[in-house]
Structure formats: C-alpha cells, structure tokens
Amino acid sequence: MKREYLFLGAIFAAVFAARLYFSFKTPHFSYDGYFALRQVSEIIASGVPSFNHLSYSEHFFLPAFHYVLAGFSFIFPPQLVLKIVPNIFASSLVIVAYLLSYEITKHRSASLFAAIAAGFIPVYFSETLNSISVHSFTIPLSMFLLYAFLKTEKKGFIVVFVSGMLVFALTDASAIIFILGLLFYMALAKVENLTQSKSEVEVILFSSLFVTWLLFLAFKAPLLEYGIMTIWQNIPEALISARFVSLNPIEAVYYIGLLPFFAGVFVIYRYMFREKLKQIYLLMSFALVIFLMLWLQLVELKLGLFFLGSIIAVLFGQFYVIFSAYIDKTKAAGVKSLLISLFAVALVLSLIWPSFSAAESAVQNAPSDEVISALEWARENTENDAVILAPVELGHLVTAVANRHNVIDTNFLFATGIEQRFSDFNDIYFSSSETDSIRLLNKYGVDYIIPIQVNASKKPVNLELNKECFKQVYYPDPGIYKSVCDVN
Amino acid sequence: MAGIIAISFILFSAPFFLRLAFQGGLPFGEESYYSMVLAERISGGNLSGVSTPYNLLLSLFASFLGVQLAAQLLPIAFGIFSALLFYLILRRLDNDPLIAILSAAFFLTVPSSLYAFSASTPYSMALFVMLLSFYFFLSKIRVLKGISVILASSLVLFGFFPFLLSLVVFSSSVLKNRQKQLLFLSILFLLAFSAWIYSIASPQLTFDSLSAYLVADFGGLFGLGMFHIILTVMGIVVMWPHRLSAQPMYVSVIMVLGGLAFFSVHTIIYAVFAVSFFSAVAVAYMLKHKWESSLIRNLTLIVVICGVLFSTTSYLGRMPDMEPTLEIAESLEWLGRQPRGQVLSHYSNSFWIEYFSGQEPVIDQFNRDLVGEEIDSLFAFRNIESAKETLDAYYINYIWIDNAMKSGEVWQRPEEGMLFLFRNNETFKKLDERYGIETWEYIGSDFPFRVSFN
Numbered sequence: 001m002k003r004e005y006l007f008l009g010a011i012f013a014a015v016f017a018a019r020l021y022f023s024f025k026t027p028h029f030s031y032d033g034y035f036a037l038r039q040v041s042e043i044i045a046s047g048v049p050s051f052n053h054l055s056y057s058e059h060f061f062l063p064a065f066h067y068v069l070a071g072f073s074f075i076f077p078p079q080l081v082l083k084i085v086p087n088i089f090a091s092s093l094v095i096v097a098y099l100l101s102y103e104i105t106k107h108r109s110a111s112l113f114a115a116i117a118a119g120f121i122p123v124y125f126s127e128t129l130n131s132i133s134v135h136s137f138t139i140p141l142s143m144f145l146l147y148a149f150l151k152t153e154k155k156g157f158i159v160v161f162v163s164g165m166l167v168f169a170l171t172d173a174s175a176i177i178f179i180l181g182l183l184f185y186m187a188l189a190k191v192e193n194l195t196q197s198k199s200e201v202e203v204i205l206f207s208s209l210f211v212t213w214l215l216f217l218a219f220k221a222p223l224l225e226y227g228i229m230t231i232w233q234n235i236p237e238a239l240i241s242a243r244f245v246s247l248n249p250i251e252a253v254y255y256i257g258l259l260p261f262f263a264g265v266f267v268i269y270r271y272m273f274r275e276k277l278k279q280i281y282l283l284m285s286f287a288l289v290i291f292l293m294l295w296l297q298l299v300e301l302k303l304g305l306f307f308l309g310s311i312i313a314v315l316f317g318q319f320y321v322i323f324s325a326y327i328d329k330t331k332a333a334g335v336k337s338l339l340i341s342l343f344a345v346a347l348v349l350s351l352i353w354p355s356f357s358a359a360e361s362a363v364q365n366a367p368s369d370e371v372i373s374a375l376e377w378a379r380e381n382t383e384n385d386a387v388i389l390a391p392v393e394l395g396h397l398v399t400a401v402a403n404r405h406n407v408i409d410t411n412f413l414f415a416t417g418i419e420q421r422f423s424d425f426n427d428i429y430f431s432s433s434e435t436d437s438i439r440l441l442n443k444y445g446v447d448y449i450i451p452i453q454v455n456a457s458k459k460p461v462n463l464e465l466n467k468e469c470f471k472q473v474y475y476p477d478p479g480i481y482k483s484v485c486d487v488n
Numbered sequence: 489m490a491g492i493i494a495i496s497f498i499l500f501s502a503p504f505f506l507r508l509a510f511q512g513g514l515p516f517g518e519e520s521y522y523s524m525v526l527a528e529r530i531s532g533g534n535l536s537g538v539s540t541p542y543n544l545l546l547s548l549f550a551s552f553l554g555v556q557l558a559a560q561l562l563p564i565a566f567g568i569f570s571a572l573l574f575y576l577i578l579r580r581l582d583n584d585p586l587i588a589i590l591s592a593a594f595f596l597t598v599p600s601s602l603y604a605f606s607a608s609t610p611y612s613m614a615l616f617v618m619l620l621s622f623y624f625f626l627s628k629i630r631v632l633k634g635i636s637v638i639l640a641s642s643l644v645l646f647g648f649f650p651f652l653l654s655l656v657v658f659s660s661s662v663l664k665n666r667q668k669q670l671l672f673l674s675i676l677f678l679l680a681f682s683a684w685i686y687s688i689a690s691p692q693l694t695f696d697s698l699s700a701y702l703v704a705d706f707g708g709l710f711g712l713g714m715f716h717i718i719l720t721v722m723g724i725v726v727m728w729p730h731r732l733s734a735q736p737m738y739v740s741v742i743m744v745l746g747g748l749a750f751f752s753v754h755t756i757i758y759a760v761f762a763v764s765f766f767s768a769v770a771v772a773y774m775l776k777h778k779w780e781s782s783l784i785r786n787l788t789l790i791v792v793i794c795g796v797l798f799s800t801t802s803y804l805g806r807m808p809d810m811e812p813t814l815e816i817a818e819s820l821e822w823l824g825r826q827p828r829g830q831v832l833s834h835y836s837n838s839f840w841i842e843y844f845s846g847q848e849p850v851i852d853q854f855n856r857d858l859v860g861e862e863i864d865s866l867f868a869f870r871n872i873e874s875a876k877e878t879l880d881a882y883y884i885n886y887i888w889i890d891n892a893m894k895s896g897e898v899w900q901r902p903e904e905g906m907l908f909l910f911r912n913n914e915t916f917k918k919l920d921e922r923y924g925i926e927t928w929e930y931i932g933s934d935f936p937f938r939v940s941f942n
Contacts, residue, residue: 158781198780206788209718213795216705216714220802227706420901 004108008098008115015119016091022359023083023130026366031393032410035059036066036132037082038400043070044078054399056406057415060222064170065134082132090128090136093310094119096143101317103150104279109340110324113347114317118143120351121309123255126358127302130366138172139306143314145178146286150279152199165207169214174303177290179211185285194278222413231298234412236422239392245301247294255358256309259350263319264312270322280318287311316347367397370477374450375401377474386447388480389428394450407444434466441483452478492571492592499596499800500567503606503807504560510808514817515559517709517810518853520608521839524555528843531555540646542610559608566612567605571595573619574761580626586775590768597796598716599704599803601760611757614646618654618758625658649751653743653758660739679746701753704803711756713799715792716763723766726773734769737762767796812840815923816890820844822920823927829885834893835860841888850882867898868905872932875909879930887916887928894924 029037039061042050049063072081097118101111119125128136141164148161169175182204189196216223222230232240253261268287271280287308294304323343327336371394378388379402387405388398395409408425412418421444428440429451441449449470474480507513515521523546526537530547538544542562549558574595578588595601604611617639624636640658644651704711712720724741727734740762747755771792779785817840823831824845831847838852851863862878869875887906893899899907910916915932 155781158784162784162787199784202780202784202788206784206791209715209788209791209795212714212718213791213798216795217798220705223705224707224802224806227703227708416895417900 004112007112008095011112011115011119012091012094015094016087018120018356018359019087019091019125019129020084022356022363023087025363026130027079028130028366028369028372029082030129030131030362030366032396033082033130033132034396034400035409035411036069036134037078038396039063039066040069040073040078040082040132041400043067044073054403054405055395055411056408056421057411057413057418059411060219060413061411062171062173062218064167065137065172068137069132083130086128086132086136089140090124091119093124093140093143093313096140096147097310097314097317100143100147100150100314103147104277104283104314105317105321107317107321107324110317110320113320113344114314116344116347117257117260117316117351118310118313120257120348120355121255121260121306121313122257122351122354122358123302123305124309125355126362127306129359129362131362134172135174135303135306138168138174139310141168141171142174142178142307143310146282149182149200149203150282152203153197158199158203161203162206165210169211173215173219174299174307175211176215177293177299177303177307178286179208180293181286181289183208184289185282188281188285189278192276192281194276194281196278225414230413234415234418236412236418238422238426243300244297246297247291247301247304252305252308254354255305256312257351257354259347260309260312260316264315267315267318267322280315283311283315287315367394371397371450371452372401373476374474374478374480378402378404378448378480381473382448387445388448388450389425389441389444389446390450391429391452392422392425394452404448407446434469438469438483438485442486446483448473449481449483450478451481489572489575492575492596493568495593496568496571496596497564499602500564500605502804503602504564506804506807507810511810511812512814512817513556513560514812514814515556515608516807516812517607518836518839520559521812521843522853523608523610524550524559525839525842527555527559540610540613541642542613542646545613546608560606563605563608563612566616567601570605570612570616570619573616573623574764577619577623577626578765580623584772587765587768587772590771591764594716594719594764594767594796595760597713597800598760598763599708599713599799600710600757600763602800602803603710604757604760610646611754614643614650615757615760617643617646618650619761621654622657625661647751649747649755650758653740653747656743657736657739660735702748702756705799710754712759712763713796713803715795715799716767719767719770719792719796720763721766722773723769727766727769734765737765741766811892812844815925816840817844819890819920819922819925819927820888822922823847823886823888826886826919830883831886831888832863832866832879832882832884833888833890834897835863836897837888837890837893847886850884866906870905870908872909872912872915875906876915876932880933884930886919887926887930889926889928891924 039049042048042053043063043066049061049066051059069081069085072085076084094115098111098115101114102108105111124135124139127133128139145161145164145168148157148164151157152161165175168178186196186201186204188194219230222234226234232244235243256264264287267280268284271277271284290299290304290307290311293299294301294308320343324336324340327333327339332339375397378386378398382388382402382404385405387407388402389407390398392408392410395406398404398406399409408421415421424440424443428437428446431437469483469485470481471484472479473482503516504513507516515524523543526543527547527550529536530538530543531551546555546558546562549562553561571592575588575592578591579585583591604615621636621639621643624632624639627633627636640651640654643654701708702711703714703717705714720741724738727737731738740759744755744759744762747758771789774785774789774792820840821844823841824847826847829847830850831841831845832850833841835849835851835853835856838849841847841849842852851859856863859882863882866875866878869878894902894907899905901907910918910928912932915930917929917931918926919929920927
C-alpha cells in the first residue's frame with residue numbers, strides 16, 4: 001500500500017477518534033439531535049417517519065438520512081448507531097477532500113494537507129459531532145459530487161454523479177445550493193472563455209432541472225403557502241436573526257480556521273485575477289455563491305460555513321502547491337522540509353485548538369443528565385396524552401424522551417400562527433401575571449411545565465410562588481410542575 | 489389541429505369541471521364575480537362600471553345561458569380559438585413545425601393561460617383579439633390587413649398595455665433593416681429598464697410580493713410555472729444568435745418585463761405567447777442537439793416533461809379548494825335575505841358580497857386606495873368609541889367575516905382588534921355563524937335613523 005494512503009488512513013482514524021472521544025463524553029445528543037432520534041425510532045417501530053405525532057405542528061423534512069440510520073439500527077443498537085454512523089459520514093470528508101484535492105493538484109502531500117484541513121473544520125467538527133445532523137452526510141456527499149463532476153468525461157462517473165445527485169436531492173434541500181454553484185461555474189467559465197466539455201454542460205443542465213423539479217415536488221405545500229419565504233422556514237421573527245445571520249469575517253475565520261481561511265482567500269484571489277485553472281474555478285464558484293447567499297441571508301449561517309469550510313479546505317491543497325513551489329524558488333529551499341513541518345504544525349494548531357474548544361462547548365451544551373431524568377420520569381408518570389411545556393430547544397426532547405405532546409419546538413414550517421404561539425410561550429414562561437399565564441396554559445391545554453430556559457439570560461417565572469395552581473410533581477432539578485387551575 | 493382543439497378543450501374546461509365537482513360549479517377567484525356583477529348590471533340597463541367589450545359580450549351570452557354558465561363557457565371558447573390561432577400564426581411565420589406544435593402545447597399548459605381561459609375576465613378576449621389581429625396582419629389580403637389594424641386599435645378598450653404591446657410588436661415586425669431592428673430593441677430595453685428603475689422607488693414592489701404573483705408554484709393565481717420560466721430563459725439563450733428572426737417574441741418579453749413594473753402584475757398574462765414559444769425553442773434544441781450521453785438526454789427530457797406537467801397539475805389541483813366555496817356562498821346568500829345595508833369586510837370579498845347577497849360592500853378593489861387606511865384602522869380598533877365613529881361615518885350595517893380574515897388576512901389572533909369589540913353586545917349582534925363564517929350587525933349607532941337602504 002502506498003505511504004500516502006497510510007497517512008490518509010491515519011488522518012481519517014485521528015479525526016474519527018477525536019469525534020468519538022467528544023461524542024461519548026456525554027451519553028446524550030444535542031437538542032436538535034433528538035428530532036432525528038425520534039424519527040429513527042419511529043422508522044424502526046413503524047417503517048415510516050413521524051410527520052406530526054406528538055409535535056405541536058406538522059413536520060416537514062426529507063427522510064432519506066433517517067432511513068439510512070434506521071437501516072443501521074436494525075443491525076446495531078440505535079443509540080450506538082446514532083453516535084457512530086454520523087461521525088463516520090462526517091469523517092469521510094477527509095477522504096473525499098483528499099480525492100478532490102488530488103484531482104486538482106495531482107500532488108499527494110498537498111492533498112494530505114487538504115485532508116487534515118477538512119477533518120478539523122472547527123464549525124463542522126463541533127456541530128456534527130453529536131447532533132445526528134443530516135449535514136454530516138450531505139457535506140462529504142457534495143464534495144464527492146464535485147469530484148465526480150470533474151471526472152464526468154469518463155462515462156462511469158456520469159452515472160455516479162447522477163445517482164449521487166438523486167441521493168443528495170432526496171436527503172436535503174441544500175442540494176439547491178450545489179446546483180446554484182454549478183450554474184455559477186458555467187457562467188464564470190463562459191465569461192473567462194474556459195473550455196467546458198459537452199458532458200459537463202449536459203450534466204449541469206440535467207442536475208439543475210432534476211433537483212429543481214424534485215424539490216418543487218417535495219416542497220409543494222410550503223411553497224404554495226409561503227412562496228419564496230419558504231427559505232426562512234416560517235421561523236418566528238425573534239429567532240430568525242440567530243439562524244440567518246450575515247457573515248461576519250472574524251467569525252468566519254474562527255469557525256473555518258485561521259490558516260485555511262487566509263490560504264483559501266489567497267487562492268481565490270490568485271486564480272480570479274492572475275491564473276486560470278478550470279478546477280479551481282469550480283470550487284471558487286461554489287465559494288462565491290455561498291458567500292453571496294450568506295451575505296443576503298438566504299442560507300443558515302452554520303450550513304453556509306459548512307460548505308465554505310469544506311471548499312476552503314480543498315483549496316488549501318492548492319495553496320500548499322503554490323507555497324511549496326515558492327520555497328523552491330527562494331534561498332530557503334535547503335530547509336524546505338523544516339519549513340513544511342512548521343507549516344504542518346501551524347495548520348494543526350490553527351485547526352485543532354478551535355475545533356476541540358468548540359467541540360467541548362458543544363458537549364457542555366448538550367442536555368444534562370438531570371433534564372433527561374426529568375423527561376424520563378415524565379414518560380413513566382404522566383398521562384399518555386399529557387401536554388408538556390418546555391423551552392423551544394427542549395421541544396424535541398419532550399416528544400423523543402418523554403414521548404408526550406409539546407407546545408413548541410424548532411420545526412416551524414407548517415405551524416400556523418407561529419408568531420402568536422411564540423409570543424404566548426414567552427408570556428407564559430416569563431410573564432409576572434399569573435392570570436395571563438394560566439389563561440394561556442389553558443389555551444394550549446398544558447398539563448405540565450418544566451421551568452428551565454436554555455441559553456438565555458432571562459429566568460422563567462417562579463412557579464413555586466403559586467402552590468395552588470402549580471403543584472410540583474417531580475422534585476429533583478429542574479423540577480416538573482402540574483398546572484391545575486382554570487381561568488374562565 | 490383537431491388535437492389542439494381537443495386538448496385545449498380538456499385543459500381549459502378542467503377548472504370548470506373541477507369546480508362543478510367540488511364547489512357546485514361556482515367560478516373561482518374574485519375577478520370572475522366582478523364580471524358577473526357587471527353583466528347583471530348591463531342586463532338591467534345599467535352601464536356603470538363597464539370597462540371592456542368583454543362585459544357586453546358576457547351580458548349578451550348571459551341573457552340566454554345564464555350569467556354563471558356564460559361566465560365559465562365564454563373564456564373556454566376564447567381559449568380554444570386562441571390556441572388554434574397561435575399555432576397557425578407560428579406556422580405562417582415559417583417556423584419549424586416542431587416548434588409550432590411544442591409552442592401550442594406549452595400555451596395550453598402555462599398556468600397563466602389556464603387562468604386567462606378559465607376565469608371570467610377580459611384577458612381571454614384581449615388575448616384572442618391580439619392573436620386574431622396578428623393573424624390577419626400576416627395575411628396578404630388587404631382587407632384582412634385593414635381589419636387587423638381595426639382589431640389592434642380595439643385593444644385599447646381592454647387597457648393601455650395590450651394596445652401598446654400589439655402596437656410595438658406590429659412595429660417591430662415591419663422593420664426589415666437589421667440595424668433598425670437592433671436600435672428598436674435597444675430603445676425598448678432601455679424603456680423597460682427605466683420602468684423598473686422607476687418601480688424600485690415604489691415600496692409596494694418587493695421580490696417577495698412579485699414572486700408570489702408571478703410564479704404559480706409559489707401560490708400565484710395567474711403566474712407562470714417554474715419550469716416554464718426556466719425553459720423560457722433557456723430558450724432565450726438558445727435563440728439569441730438568431731434573435732432578429734424571433735424579434736416579436738423578444739419584444740413581448742421586454743414589454744411584459746417593463747409592463748410588470750409600470751402597469752400591473754396582471755401583465756404577466758400577456759407573456760404566455762413568448763413563454764410558450766421560448767419554452768418550445770428550448771425543448772426543440774434538447775431534442776435536436778447531439779448529446780454526449782444519451783442517458784442524460786433521455787433523463788433530461790423526462791424531467792422537463794414531468795416538471796411542466798407538475799406545474800400544470802399542481803395549478804389545476806388547487807381549483808377545488810379555491811375560494812369562494814359553497815360555504816361562503818351559503819353565508820352570503822343568507823346575508824342577502826336581510827334588509828338592505830352596507831357590509832364591512834375585507835376588500836377582496838367585495839365582489840362575492842355584491843354577487844351573492846346583493847348587499848353593498850363598503851370597500852372594494854376600486855376604492856381601497858381611498859378608504860383602505862381608515863378601514864384598516866377600524867379593523868384594528870380596540871376602543872369602542874373610535875370604532876363606532878368610523879362605523880357611523882361609513883354607514884355600516886353588517887360586518888361579514890370569513891375564515892381567511894381571521895387567519896392572517898386581517899387578524900392573527902382570536903381577540904385581536906375589532907374582534908375584541910364583538911364582546912360588546914350593546915353595539916354588535918351576531919346574526920349568523922356557519923362554517924366559521926360570521927355575520928354581525930352593528931346595532932350601537934348613535935344615529936338610529938341612518939339605515940336608509942330599505
């Protein structure tokens with residue numbers, strides 16, 4: 001076996017081991033991970049995902065990823081599958097980045113550097129660690145599709161690309177970002193007079209039409225309801241600013257990694273104004289489309305950074321080639337090995353520290369044992385049709401762990417009157433007027449309340465002040481209260 | 489030709505049959521009801537509000553078919569003849585037979601066409617007259633050319649935009665000199681661009697509202713299908729090297745784009761010819777082009793067919809649930825049996841109120857710029873005295889509230905604004921409630937003798 005493949009295997013193993021280390025630091029998943037957990041459990045139990053069971057509103061999502069996880073769960077224990085399989089998918093970005101970088105640079109060491117950069121993109125490393133995120137699958141897939149796209153002149157790769165596109169479009173709506181990237185590449189290539197093969201144009205044409213059709217078919221109902229506003233998923237105004245944020249360069253540097261970020265910017269600058277290389281134009285087109293979408297707040301910040309980080313990681317390989325060639329031309333050529341080693345150390349330091357620190361914080365932010373115990377208590381001791389009020393972030397835990405109805409969760413797309421519901425939720429949780437709170441609790445049929453608030457400075461109302469209306473039924477922290485009063 | 493007639497009959501009459509099956513044959517939308525109200529007025533000898541020859545023709549047919557049936561059959565008839573004329577024009581222009589037949593097929597599937605030729609509006613007749621005048625214009629017989637000029641001039645009776653469009657298209661097609669053609673296109677483009685610059689300053693025109701009107705797949709009533717838009721863009725690019733041979737179509741696109749900014753969103757309906765033609769050009773190119781991979785070619789064509797049919801079937805699939813429903817009609821017919829009075833409701837309900845109940849709406853599409861602000865404030869009032877002041881000022885007797893008004897059209901919450909005031913039973917009396925549709929009477933006026941419509 002070639003030495004490079006051993007190195008690549010070692011990088012993959014290191015990334016995977018680091019992911020598992022952090023992931024298993026907590027037995028639980030991140031808050032949104034419980035949505036996937038419930039869907040996988042539903043598929044295992046009934047063969048179909050749950051689009052509205054227990055949640056306050058109908059859910060809308062593409063379930064292919066959940067079916068894949070459920071498939072593995074038939075063989076291995078589900079908890080283990082949900083911890084390990086998404087991390088295998090996410091770690092595979094290392095291999096895909098190597099392949100893509102090698103296709104562009106034809107330089108093995110450069111591609112290994114690209115693989116390291118891809119394995120430790122801080123934002124991607126921390127956010128896909130414990131969240132059973134669909135992006136742990138779609139980001140490596142999208143990079144693989146770019147690799148297949150560059151090889152479409154070989155007939156077999158056309159089939160690979162088309163099949164991959166089908167899987168991508170069935171897995172996540174972010175396939176449309178991929179299409180926009182391809183279209184932008186086509187336009188850029190035309191402007192720059194780069195020769196495009198017939199098969200490339202055909203594949204772009206087909207993919208664009210196919211993904212558009214498939215997504216219109218899948219999202220027909222929300223598109224008819226909200227039109228172009230479907231992009232913003234009906235998220236309440238108070239929450240939208242947290243998810244659709246304009247890109248801040250400092251944040252981008254931190255989330256993507258200092259060295260890869262500047263290396264990526266340098267490569268884009270160099271190939272935009274000084275040199276022409278079709279493969280780099282392809283990556284550049286994607287980076288520019290995502291940058292534009294982030295700037296216009298058309299894509300969620302995290303998702304945009306996932307794409308941007310992966311592309312910049314691949315471009316890092318090209319940066320290494322330029323850097324290496326530059327050293328050869330200088331008097332420092334004699335100490336090239338030393339410089340390359342220093343370069344490698346700098347890369348690892350600029351990525352490992354932010355990645356691990358973000359991962360540590362992701363683990364810390366996972367639901368605590370106490371919260372999970374309280375919800376498990378609720379599953380055993382409350383009525384089957386009980387409605388439990390908990391913070392928005394805890395919504396999926398109420399349905400997945402307690403197996404009870406929630407009042408609100410983070411799936412807003414089909415929620416009617418969401419602004420009112422969210423405002424009512426805040427009124428119940430933070431209002432000092434008990435009469436108003438009880439009236440609203442009655443309105444939503446709330447039976448139990450968990451009085452904690454995740455990631456917020458405001459403290460929820462103290463239910464202990466009114467022992468007549470709120471009876472504490474579960475005493476350990478955070479406590480569960482039963483709402484027993486009616487306001488006529 | 490027989491195929492075009494048969495398919496156009498099936499597609500343009502599909503909304504009628506779907507409404508017959510699910511909503512007792514009630515026409516859909518708001519504009520059809522305005523046409524029917526006007527037709528009834530004309531039958532009664534009242535010509536006020538009559539704005540197009542369509543209203544007179546509808547009234548004529550209504551006298552022996554009944555207004556509701558005439559309102560549904562007349563647009564279908566115009567649709568069938570228009571499809572036929574469109575095909576004949578393209579054949580006469582020496583176009584590739586494949587493009588002509590594909591254009592006719594796209595013409596039948598564009599949601600804008602389906603709206604124009606199934607809702608009872610003047611657009612069906614305007615499109616037909618436009619095609620007829622152009623068909624005669626292409627004839628070598630002088631008399632027919634003369635008739636074509638008369639027909640084109642008569643388009644001014646349907647509004648300034650259709651007249652302007654046909655004038656510009658006619659002018660562009662007589663220019664034979666290549667440089668003059670280019671100059672003409674450039675000037676037109678600049679004018680359309682200026683219209684957009686002008687409209688950007690207008691706060692009403694937003695990307696969101698525009699996409700909601702113009703794309704049927706985003707819920708637009710008379711918009712284009714997403715695939716029709718994509719294929720049109722492709723067709724424009726493919727045809728670009730031969731742009732001067734398809735100048736009338738390019739002119740139409742530029743005119744409609746300008747018209748959207750300057751006139752109204754309804755001008756998108758006049759894009760159906762260009763959209764059908766360019767979509768056909770794109771598909772013909774896909775069929776004739778030598779592909780590197782036959783697999784990709786076949787898959788692409790399948791996706792195109794599925795995509796176009798998706799927009800069409802999705803649009804037709806909305807017909808059974810479109811308003812007005814039988815429940816709305818029932819509630820308003822009940823209101824019609826009450827003493828005469830002025831009815832407060834959302835302006836979009838005004839034609840239904842007038843048609844089904846015969847009562848007079850306080851606000852409609854025409855006076856909403858004048859009174860809309862005050863009526864909106866009235867809906868938002870939680871102060872009974874302020875509300876009474878406006879209710880008295882507008883001589884309001886009834887308040888008719890449908891489900892759409894309570895779920896976002898006017899109010900978001902159950903006791904928001906004026907809904908809260910209905911608790912006051914000295915001022916308001918609930919007359920009727922069925923299927924969530926409420927009819928209230930305003931009984932708290934300080935001027936008890938003001939009701940004068942009996």
